[in-house]
Amino acid sequence: DAGITQSPxxxxxxxxxxxTLMCHQTWSHSYMFWYRQDLGHGLRLIYYSAAADITDKxxxxxxxxxxxxxxxxxxxxLESATRSQTSVYFxxxxxxxxxxxxxxxxxxxx
Amino acid sequence: GNSVTQMEGPVTLSEEAFLTINCTxxxxxxxxxxxxxxxxxxxxxxxLKATKADDKGSNKGxxxxxxxxxxxxxxxxxxxxxSDSAVYFCALKDGNTGKLIFGQGxxxxxxx
Numbered sequence: 001d002a003g004i005t006q007s008p009x010x011x012x013x014x015x016x017x018x019x020t021l022m023c024h025q026t027w028s029h030s031y032m033f034w035y036r037q038d039l040g041h042g043l044r045l046i047y048y049s050a051a052a053d054i055t056d057k058x059x060x061x062x063x064x065x066x067x068x069x070x071x072x073x074x075x076x077x078l079e080s081a082t083r084s085q086t087s088v089y090f091x092x093x094x095x096x097x098x099x100x101x102x103x104x105x106x107x108x109x110x
Numbered sequence: 111g112n113s114v115t116q117m118e119g120p121v122t123l124s125e126e127a128f129l130t131i132n133c134t135x136x137x138x139x140x141x142x143x144x145x146x147x148x149x150x151x152x153x154x155x156x157x158l159k160a161t162k163a164d165d166k167g168s169n170k171g172x173x174x175x176x177x178x179x180x181x182x183x184x185x186x187x188x189x190x191x192x193s194d195s196a197v198y199f200c201a202l203k204d205g206n207t208g209k210l211i212f213g214q215g216x217x218x219x220x221x222x
Contacts, residue, residue, distance in 0.1 A: 031208045031210075035212070040214070042116075042199065042212050042213055042214035042215040043154075043199065045209070048208070048210070050208050056207070056209075058209070090153060092154075092210070097142050097159060098156045098159055099156075099203075099210055100156075101154040102153055103152070104153055
Protein backbone atom coordinates (compact mmCIF):
# COMPACT_ATOMS: atom_id res chain seq x y z
CA ASP A 1 0.00 0.00 0.00
CA ALA A 2 1.21 3.48 -0.84
CA GLY A 3 1.72 5.92 1.96
CA ILE A 4 3.37 6.10 5.34
CA THR A 5 2.86 3.39 7.93
CA GLN A 6 3.88 3.11 11.54
CA SER A 7 4.18 -0.01 13.62
CA PRO A 8 3.14 -1.04 16.11
CA UNK A 9 0.00 1.05 16.63
CA UNK A 10 0.00 0.33 20.35
CA UNK A 11 2.82 -0.74 22.64
CA UNK A 12 3.16 -1.26 26.36
CA UNK A 13 6.68 -1.68 27.70
CA UNK A 14 8.43 -1.67 31.02
CA UNK A 15 10.76 0.97 32.38
CA UNK A 16 14.33 0.32 31.32
CA UNK A 17 13.52 -1.79 28.26
CA UNK A 18 14.62 -0.89 24.77
CA UNK A 19 11.81 -0.38 22.28
CA THR A 20 11.86 0.49 18.58
CA LEU A 21 9.07 2.21 16.70
CA MET A 22 9.03 1.64 12.97
CA CYS A 23 8.17 4.05 10.17
CA HIS A 24 8.02 3.20 6.47
CA GLN A 25 7.10 5.41 3.52
CA THR A 26 6.61 4.40 -0.09
CA TRP A 27 7.03 7.79 -1.80
CA SER A 28 10.84 8.03 -1.61
CA HIS A 29 10.48 11.38 0.15
CA SER A 30 13.78 12.92 1.21
CA TYR A 31 12.65 14.21 4.59
CA MET A 32 11.38 12.17 7.49
CA PHE A 33 10.42 13.28 10.98
CA TRP A 34 9.56 11.89 14.39
CA TYR A 35 7.27 13.78 16.78
CA ARG A 36 5.76 13.12 20.14
CA GLN A 37 2.34 14.46 21.06
CA ASP A 38 1.53 15.20 24.68
CA LEU A 39 -1.39 17.08 26.15
CA GLY A 40 -0.46 20.71 26.58
CA HIS A 41 2.67 20.47 24.42
CA GLY A 42 1.35 19.97 20.94
CA LEU A 43 3.73 18.17 18.59
CA ARG A 44 7.39 18.31 19.53
CA LEU A 45 10.08 17.33 17.07
CA ILE A 46 12.37 14.55 18.30
CA TYR A 47 14.60 13.91 15.27
CA TYR A 48 14.47 14.52 11.59
CA SER A 49 16.34 13.35 8.52
CA ALA A 50 17.03 15.16 5.27
CA ALA A 51 18.16 12.04 3.40
CA ALA A 52 19.52 8.55 3.96
CA ASP A 53 22.39 8.61 6.47
CA ILE A 54 21.66 12.24 7.44
CA THR A 55 19.88 12.85 10.72
CA ASP A 56 19.61 15.80 13.08
CA LYS A 57 18.21 16.56 16.50
CA UNK A 58 14.92 18.29 17.05
CA UNK A 59 13.54 19.93 20.17
CA UNK A 60 13.45 16.89 22.48
CA UNK A 61 16.05 14.30 21.36
CA UNK A 62 17.29 13.07 24.76
CA UNK A 63 16.67 9.38 25.34
CA UNK A 64 16.01 8.62 21.67
CA UNK A 65 18.14 7.26 18.84
CA UNK A 66 17.35 7.21 15.12
CA UNK A 67 18.92 5.76 12.02
CA UNK A 68 18.21 6.02 8.33
CA UNK A 69 20.13 3.47 6.32
CA UNK A 70 17.41 3.37 3.62
CA UNK A 71 15.36 6.28 2.30
CA UNK A 72 12.06 4.59 3.06
CA UNK A 73 12.65 3.64 6.69
CA UNK A 74 13.22 5.79 9.75
CA UNK A 75 13.08 3.77 13.00
CA UNK A 76 13.01 5.47 16.40
CA UNK A 77 14.58 3.65 19.35
CA LEU A 78 14.11 4.35 23.00
CA GLU A 79 17.28 2.90 24.47
CA SER A 80 16.01 2.64 28.04
CA ALA A 81 12.37 3.61 28.26
CA THR A 82 11.17 5.91 31.04
CA ARG A 83 7.65 6.77 32.16
CA SER A 84 8.08 10.29 30.84
CA GLN A 85 8.34 8.80 27.34
CA THR A 86 4.74 7.63 27.53
CA SER A 87 3.22 9.47 24.59
CA VAL A 88 1.76 9.24 21.11
CA TYR A 89 4.51 9.18 18.48
CA PHE A 90 3.98 10.35 14.93
CA UNK A 91 6.20 9.81 11.95
CA UNK A 92 5.99 12.03 8.87
CA UNK A 93 7.64 12.37 5.49
CA UNK A 94 7.88 15.21 3.02
CA UNK A 95 9.56 16.35 -0.13
CA UNK A 96 9.44 20.04 -1.03
CA UNK A 97 6.58 21.35 1.05
CA UNK A 98 3.87 19.60 3.06
CA UNK A 99 4.43 16.56 5.22
CA UNK A 100 2.31 13.43 5.33
CA UNK A 101 1.72 11.73 8.64
CA UNK A 102 1.36 8.17 9.81
CA UNK A 103 -1.47 7.10 12.09
CA UNK A 104 0.68 7.22 15.20
CA UNK A 105 1.97 4.80 17.82
CA UNK A 106 0.58 5.02 21.31
CA UNK A 107 3.39 4.01 23.67
CA UNK A 108 2.85 3.38 27.36
CA UNK A 109 5.83 2.86 29.66
CA UNK A 110 4.90 1.19 32.94
CA GLY B 111 15.60 29.48 16.43
CA ASN B 112 12.35 28.99 14.58
CA SER B 113 9.12 28.88 16.56
CA VAL B 114 5.36 28.91 16.12
CA THR B 115 2.88 30.39 18.59
CA GLN B 116 -0.84 29.66 18.46
CA MET B 117 -3.67 31.11 20.44
CA GLU B 118 -4.65 29.15 23.50
CA GLY B 119 -7.68 26.93 23.34
CA PRO B 120 -10.10 25.45 23.63
CA VAL B 121 -12.29 27.52 21.36
CA THR B 122 -16.02 26.86 21.60
CA LEU B 123 -18.35 28.23 18.92
CA SER B 124 -21.92 27.77 17.82
CA GLU B 125 -22.60 26.36 14.37
CA GLU B 126 -22.36 29.00 11.61
CA ALA B 127 -20.18 31.30 13.72
CA PHE B 128 -17.04 32.94 12.34
CA LEU B 129 -13.73 31.33 13.27
CA THR B 130 -10.31 32.86 13.73
CA ILE B 131 -7.35 30.98 15.16
CA ASN B 132 -4.26 33.15 15.50
CA CYS B 133 -0.80 31.94 14.55
CA THR B 134 2.45 33.88 14.61
CA UNK B 135 5.92 32.65 13.82
CA UNK B 136 9.59 33.42 14.24
CA UNK B 137 11.89 32.29 11.49
CA UNK B 138 15.00 33.15 9.57
CA UNK B 139 14.78 33.16 5.83
CA UNK B 140 11.62 32.25 3.96
CA UNK B 141 9.68 29.40 5.55
CA UNK B 142 6.63 27.67 4.17
CA UNK B 143 3.56 27.81 6.43
CA UNK B 144 0.87 25.22 7.02
CA UNK B 145 -2.31 24.47 8.87
CA UNK B 146 -2.94 20.85 9.80
CA UNK B 147 -6.06 19.34 11.34
CA UNK B 148 -6.34 16.35 13.63
CA UNK B 149 -9.67 14.61 14.17
CA UNK B 150 -10.11 12.49 17.29
CA UNK B 151 -8.02 9.33 17.24
CA UNK B 152 -6.41 10.13 13.90
CA UNK B 153 -3.15 11.43 12.52
CA UNK B 154 -2.62 14.90 11.12
CA UNK B 155 -3.95 15.96 7.75
CA UNK B 156 -2.87 18.98 5.75
CA UNK B 157 -5.62 21.59 5.68
CA LEU B 158 -3.89 24.34 3.69
CA LYS B 159 -0.50 25.81 2.92
CA ALA B 160 1.30 28.93 1.70
CA THR B 161 4.86 28.94 0.46
CA LYS B 162 5.65 32.65 0.08
CA ALA B 163 4.64 36.04 1.39
CA ASP B 164 1.09 37.21 0.50
CA ASP B 165 0.06 33.72 -0.65
CA LYS B 166 -3.41 32.72 0.49
CA GLY B 167 -4.02 29.06 1.21
CA SER B 168 -7.59 27.80 1.16
CA ASN B 169 -9.46 24.52 1.51
CA LYS B 170 -12.92 23.39 2.67
CA GLY B 171 -13.93 26.99 3.43
CA UNK B 172 -10.83 27.66 5.55
CA UNK B 173 -8.37 30.40 4.55
CA UNK B 174 -5.05 31.75 5.78
CA UNK B 175 -2.77 34.45 4.34
CA UNK B 176 1.01 34.45 4.73
CA UNK B 177 1.78 37.89 6.20
CA UNK B 178 5.50 38.48 6.35
CA UNK B 179 5.19 42.01 7.78
CA UNK B 180 3.32 40.74 10.85
CA UNK B 181 4.85 37.21 10.78
CA UNK B 182 1.36 35.75 10.98
CA UNK B 183 -0.72 33.03 9.34
CA UNK B 184 -4.15 33.25 10.98
CA UNK B 185 -6.75 30.62 10.13
CA UNK B 186 -10.30 31.79 9.31
CA UNK B 187 -13.61 30.28 8.31
CA UNK B 188 -16.78 32.20 7.73
CA UNK B 189 -19.26 29.63 9.00
CA UNK B 190 -18.15 26.64 11.06
CA UNK B 191 -19.94 23.30 11.23
CA UNK B 192 -20.10 20.67 13.94
CA SER B 193 -17.90 18.49 11.73
CA ASP B 194 -15.09 21.08 12.00
CA SER B 195 -14.57 20.13 15.64
CA ALA B 196 -10.94 19.05 15.81
CA VAL B 197 -7.46 20.17 16.88
CA TYR B 198 -5.78 22.65 14.52
CA PHE B 199 -2.02 23.01 14.27
CA CYS B 200 -0.03 25.81 12.69
CA ALA B 201 3.40 24.79 11.37
CA LEU B 202 6.39 26.13 9.52
CA LYS B 203 9.03 24.45 7.41
CA ASP B 204 12.49 26.00 7.41
CA GLY B 205 13.50 26.68 3.81
CA ASN B 206 17.15 25.90 4.50
CA THR B 207 17.12 22.84 6.76
CA GLY B 208 13.72 21.34 5.92
CA LYS B 209 12.92 21.22 9.62
CA LEU B 210 9.16 21.20 10.27
CA ILE B 211 7.95 22.57 13.60
CA PHE B 212 4.48 22.97 15.07
CA GLY B 213 2.58 25.21 17.38
CA GLN B 214 0.85 23.80 20.44
CA GLY B 215 -2.45 23.19 18.69
CA UNK B 216 -5.87 24.75 19.26
CA UNK B 217 -8.89 22.63 20.07
CA UNK B 218 -12.07 23.76 18.36
CA UNK B 219 -15.46 22.58 19.54
CA UNK B 220 -18.50 23.54 17.50
CA UNK B 221 -21.90 23.13 19.15
CA UNK B 222 -25.14 22.67 17.21
